[in-house]
Amino acid sequence: MADAIPLRARLAAKGLDGVTLLVLPAAALLLALFLYPFGYGLWLSFRPKDGSLLGNYARFFSDPFLYDTIFTTLALAVPVTIVNLLFAVPVAFRVRLMRHQRLLTTILVLPITLGTVLVAEGMLNYFGPQGWFTRALVSTGLFNASSIKLVHNYWGVFLSLLITGFPFTFLLTLSYVTGIDPGLEQAAATLGARAAERFRHVFLPLLVPGLAITFCLSFVQAYSVFPSAVLLGAPAGPTRVISIAAYQAAFEEYDYSLASAIAMIMGAVQLVVVVAVLALRNLFYRGPAAGAKG
């Protein structure tokens, strides 16, 4: 404090004063309830019941009942995410031209708000053997009632991820699409580019970064599917996803060490896919999509 400039003023010059301290309670909460559990889980995963260092990981990757869950989950999450994205882009391009988007976006926010559990219960009614959807298919005469099985299998979970995942993907895509300056499209049209060309050469390059982020967020959601895989799938077999394995280890076997290891593997797979997609993104154009003057 003997300095010419008091400590308080020097800290304030660096942006540290009473106001900055307001961030501390929230930071402490996340340190204690997010970062610490992650670190503790990682540490715990290397302390299996048998006392070895890598026992959990060795068990996971040698037991097909456990390691197959990675591929089961990928086989659900990747196709669903791609379908959602392929469907979301053209719809977002039409909706962007609409004046009254609010009704549509409000309807689409419903499944996100109501959540997977309610959608699962509704789907059991609607897509079940006596449900309206099945009845409608049978009444067209093209399908046999016994050949339609849409719940308690792979397709039940797939459809539920489509119904809760599409609105999420679409609303994200829409916010990226509407962020592109319409002047760029008008310029391309003025220069004689047709709709398909405008999409291919103007919009797509500008959209790729946003679509990569959308893909990552949608994929991560789909990859951690839990309630609908249990309620609408066949949780003992074809839709035994990785979160079911982690849940069973923790709450049925009470082996928190193995559960933590599975959660870490789950996080790692998500990270690998996200990093791969973002690395691909870097091969494309990155820059302002709003368009600047001059």
Place this chain on the structure above:
Amino acid sequence: MTAVTLEAPPAVATGPSGLRSVGSRLWIVAVWSAVIFFIVNLLGIIAAVVTSSFATRWLRSWLPNDYTTRWYLSAWDEFQLHDVLLVTFQIVGAVVLLSGLLGVPAAYAMARRDFPGKKVMMLIFLLPLLVPPVTFGIPLATVLYQSGLGGTMAGVVLANLVPTVPFVILVMIPFIEQIDPRVEAAARVFGAGTFRMFVHVLLPLLMPGVLAALLLVLVRTIAMFELTFLTAGPSSQTLVVALYYAVFAAGVRAVQSIDAMAVVYMVTTLIWLVIALRFVNPTQMVTRSKRQSAH
């Protein structure tokens, strides 16, 4: 340049338009049919739950034989909905209050100060929103159970704060940034301390943003299944977790009874959603702060 702009529009408007417009019209029809098909099925799913909850007997027909409200009474008793609703509102209320108290001041510091380590702090606030709840919920539940908080209401509230506090921070930062700092400087010139300035100057200005953020937290917490499911015990279940257990044990109770409970859950969520939508754009529920920061 003028030559191009003058010549080009006819090439777009006419030219091969006879063929192209049929193709593009077909494309537009296809896109809208897909959207309508999606929405019809979505509304069908919801309508099926509501119809079933009022049905006396609904087998092998398009519509139930007759309608009744008795399933609501039986669901109210069977699933102890009175207790479940009470627990739900206590947990949700605590989460909303605490995430406001922790999130808004933190957002203020993040919006107004540039301090060393701010980027790392931002990353810490972003991660709980990007990492799905099941992934961090299992280590979190382990820590809570080992510290004796697992299965209690306090544990459920703490677990739910992990995504909601960062959510409030990220929604509030752009909102605070658009308030002129000179308003605060004026308050300080007149001798207000940080606390008085916060209560008398900032809070009234921030109220619309705080309200919107907290309503979204409310809706998200009522519907938050994974974290509550992993940390709740028998006496700290929220409505959505109780609904999961009811659907999971389907066959024990009548389907209509479960559907009546689902309708109670749906109404609880939708009331708040309708209120929230008066203050926020639906896309904001997904894209968080992106739209506001664009201004």
